[in-house]
Amino acid sequence: MAAPNPSHPPIPVLDLSQNFSSSDRSSLLTQLQDALFHTGFLYINNHGVNESTINNLVDKLPLLFDLPPELKNGLSKMNSPHFLGYSGYAEETTLGKKDLREQWDFGSDVPAIWNCRAIHPEAKGIDNYERLYWRLRGPNQWPPEDWISGFRDAYMKYHAEIQDLSYRFVHLVEEALGIPVGTFDSFWKGEMQPQHRIKLIKYPPRSPIAKDEKEEQGVGAHKDSSGWLTFLYQVGKEEGLEVLGSDGKWIEAPPVPGTFVVNFGNAFEAATEGAVKATVHRVKARSPTSSPRYSIPFFQGLPLDMTVSEIRSYIPQFVRNLRAHGKATDGVSAFLDSRWDSLGESQLRKWLRSHEDVGRKWYGNKVVEYYLQ
Numbered sequence: 001m002a003a004p005n006p007s008h009p010p011i012p013v014l015d016l017s018q019n020f021s022s023s024d025r026s027s028l029l030t031q032l033q034d035a036l037f038h039t040g041f042l043y044i045n046n047h048g049v050n051e052s053t054i055n056n057l058v059d060k061l062p063l064l065f066d067l068p069p070e071l072k073n074g075l076s077k078m079n080s081p082h083f084l085g086y087s088g089y090a091e092e093t094t095l096g097k098k099d100l101r102e103q104w105d106f107g108s109d110v111p112a113i114w115n116c117r118a119i120h121p122e123a124k125g126i127d128n129y130e131r132l133y134w135r136l137r138g139p140n141q142w143p144p145e146d147w148i149s150g151f152r153d154a155y156m157k158y159h160a161e162i163q164d165l166s167y168r169f170v171h172l173v174e175e176a177l178g179i180p181v182g183t184f185d186s187f188w189k190g191e192m193q194p195q196h197r198i199k200l201i202k203y204p205p206r207s208p209i210a211k212d213e214k215e216e217q218g219v220g221a222h223k224d225s226s227g228w229l230t231f232l233y234q235v236g237k238e239e240g241l242e243v244l245g246s247d248g249k250w251i252e253a254p255p256v257p258g259t260f261v262v263n264f265g266n267a268f269e270a271a272t273e274g275a276v277k278a279t280v281h282r283v284k285a286r287s288p289t290s291s292p293r294y295s296i297p298f299f300q301g302l303p304l305d306m307t308v309s310e311i312r313s314y315i316p317q318f319v320r321n322l323r324a325h326g327k328a329t330d331g332v333s334a335f336l337d338s339r340w341d342s343l344g345e346s347q348l349r350k351w352l353r354s355h356e357d358v359g360r361k362w363y364g365n366k367v368v369e370y371y372l373q
């Protein structure tokens, strides 16, 4: 079999500079519609995020991960009810198995707003955890400047530019769906702006004495559940990302210079009743002889208290009818379950599943068991 050519992946590459030339716009929108209703994955280039902004953050990644373990562990997610901070190699679980990656989670730098009285069980009934999700929101754990000079600044610049791209790109998605541009703006422009999240990830070469490669995962197959859209930057030439095609075969999504990979989260799939899929993807474990792979996904946040029915009310019926195949409930069951109807609850459930130890510490065994059942 011929090796895949990284410059011509089967996943479409959309040139966003076409957005500014009226003659090319309709072809851009057609390509976007095709991506929305088929693979649910696409690359974008000429996206407007400055190369220097990307490189400034990328240059910090090896330094950040090479900090001594005791310093990194001092900023562990275990310190944070917001699941922000560092997690060491194989500390995260997907599909019940350990992911062979190390990561730092950061987000929009916002203060914590949750207080225990707001969700006191006596006020809400013992099994009603619906407002606990506000505790997900909170400040970052920053590595001090003398550990890694310029990191916070590089992160903040990247965050600002990718956030801006995400808002611009959502306008294009609205146009491609045939709904008024700005329909979703209220998600982000309200009184309390949602917290967007960014993961800084390192996939190191796996140990040679470990199990067979096929049994191991960089990150296991999943749909993104932390946001509306995801914008992923793949650093360098290291491959490993794979996307599940509608025929059930894995499609490689190698890095393409100058691009971000875009995909849609669980909430988008639930809102469109599956017309736009939250496509399943995974990252293979690195072979023992390979170089580390770094990646930077940005998860576009949503108001945590929004219910699936509210979010669905933004999507006209004609869009929901565009679902090509399958039933409305295909793959969106966790979002349609009335026990965790709000996006906040779905996200809390996801975090408790992937970092159960952090969950048990900050949310208690009873809450963890309620959401993990």
Ligand SMILES: O=C(O)CCC(=O)C(=O)O
Binding pocket: 199, 201, 219, 224, 232, 234, 241, 281, 282, 283, 295, 296, 297
């Ligand atoms: O590292 C990657 O390329 C993808 C990571 C990913 O899918 C995730 O963290 O949700």
Ligand SMILES: [Fe+2]
Binding pocket: 222, 223, 224, 281
């Ligand atoms: Fe993902």
